[in-house]
Structures are given as structure tokens and as C-alpha cells.
Amino acid sequence: MNLNLNFKSALVCGSSAGIGKASAMELASLGTSVTLVARNEDKLKDVMSKLPTGDGQRHDYIVADFSNPETLKEKIEAATKDKVFHILINNTGGPKGGPLFSADTEEFTKAFSQHLICNQILVQAVVPGMKKVGYGRIINIVSTSVKQPIDGLGVSNTIRGAVANWSKTLASELGGFGITVNNVLPGFTATDRLDNIVGNAAKKFDKTEEEAAEFMKSLVPAARFAQPEETAYAVAFLASEAASYINGINLPVDGGRTKSL
DSSP states (O other): OOOOOTTOEEEEETTTSHHHHHHHHHHHHTTOEEEEEESOHHHHHHHHHHSOOOTTOOOEEEEOOTTOHHHHHHHHHHHTSSOOOSEEEEOOOOOOOBOSTTOOHHHHHHHHIIIIIHHHHHHHHHHHHHHHHTOEEEEEEOOGGGTSOOTTBHHHHHHHHHHHHHHHHHHHHHGGGTEEEEEEEEOSBSSHHHHHHHHHHHHHTTOOHHHHHHHHHHTSTTOSOBOHHHHHHHHHHHHSGGGTTOOSOEEEESTTOOOOO
16 A cells, blocks of 8 residues: 655644644655644744654745635745645634534634635645646545534534535545545544533533543543544545545544444
């Protein structure tokens, strides 16, 4: 199975921590030249210093905040002017939790901009290069809520569904150019966002954070939380030559928690 990504370049968003960082590390370990994207330059520099480096690999970073799509567009267009990115990992922090009914309309607008509009900007910047070389992998880190809405994440459930449909449409439009578009759906993964979710659950049900975490683990057949690297392995596989005929899918990496098919 060909998992070699030598001489490939990847643009990895939200790569200063969590699943984004783990994905960047795994892609680099397979030979990819990685360009990190996040808003905290100090964290980006730290991650870049830890990326595996071999023959021909050159890593870089872009400081960009997904709350400012126009600035993101300027920076990404500049980065793609003289460079082809074979791999794009769309990944950004999820919308804040809470019931759908009580959500302010501005929450939807903000989340739609950060998740879908920014994804669209990135795709429009990298796809021409992908078409030119006949190889492209667009991988969106979304959520299992695409298959099964998650209680207490009303805005996120809504926006994630929009991203999934956007992705499926792109998969159809771009498949003939050697470009695949797939979604990875993480379950409970040991990241800062999960820490917040556990904390909120503990307060809501008057439990300790340890009790809340144990209850959440009990919902997972694997009986534990995932490590970010476990999701990154799926990302790296979908980015490889070996996944060339996998297109337009939603791939849960959730230890079996999602009940739908």
C-alpha cells in the first residue's frame, strides 16, 4: 500500500494544536512539506520546529485567523501564487455549545463564515494547482454530528451539516481531475475542546469533571477517548495514493460511538 507522500505539499489549518497539529506531524512523517495555518504565531513556530524533516522537505507557516475571511484570502492567494498544494486539511475550532433554540442568529453567521466560507476560500485557492498536477486531496475535519446530531451543540450540528453537503457536492465536481474530497468525523478526542465539553457537562449535571468524563467514555464501545494522532492516521491515509478511489465519504473516527450507519 502506497502511503508515501514524498514531494507532496500540504496546507494544514488549525495546526497549532489538537487534531490539526497531529495531522501536520503525521503528514510530515510521510514525506510531505507542510505549511501550517493558525492564528497564534508562537504556537506555529513551536509546531514547525518539531515537524519531521527529510530530503526535499520544506516546512512553513501562515498566521491567519478564520474570523477574518478577507485577510485569510489575501494570505492564501499569496501562498498559492507560486506553489502547488497537493493536500488541503480544512480544520478550525467548533462553534460554542448550547441549545439550538436559544442561539443568537449571529452565532450562525459567525460559524458559517469560519467553517464554510473559509473552506470555500481555501479550496478556490488550491484547486487550480491540484488540477494542473492531476493530484488533490481535500480533507475536512468535521464532526460525527453530520451523521447523528449531538445534544447541546445546536449551532455546530447545523453548520457541520452544511459543510458536509458542500463537501459532497465538491467531490462530484472535482473527482474527474484526480481530486478527492472527504470528511473525517472525529468522536470524543482528547483536545482542549473536549476538555471544555467535559467541563460544561459536569456543571450541567452537577458532577465532577472526572465523573462526566467517565460517563462520556461509557457511551463509546472502545470505552475511552481518542488521541489526536488516531484521527491523524485516517487523515494521512485519505491524503495518500492508496485512497485514490475514496471520494465523497464521511469517515467517523469515534470508537464506534455513532449509532447510525
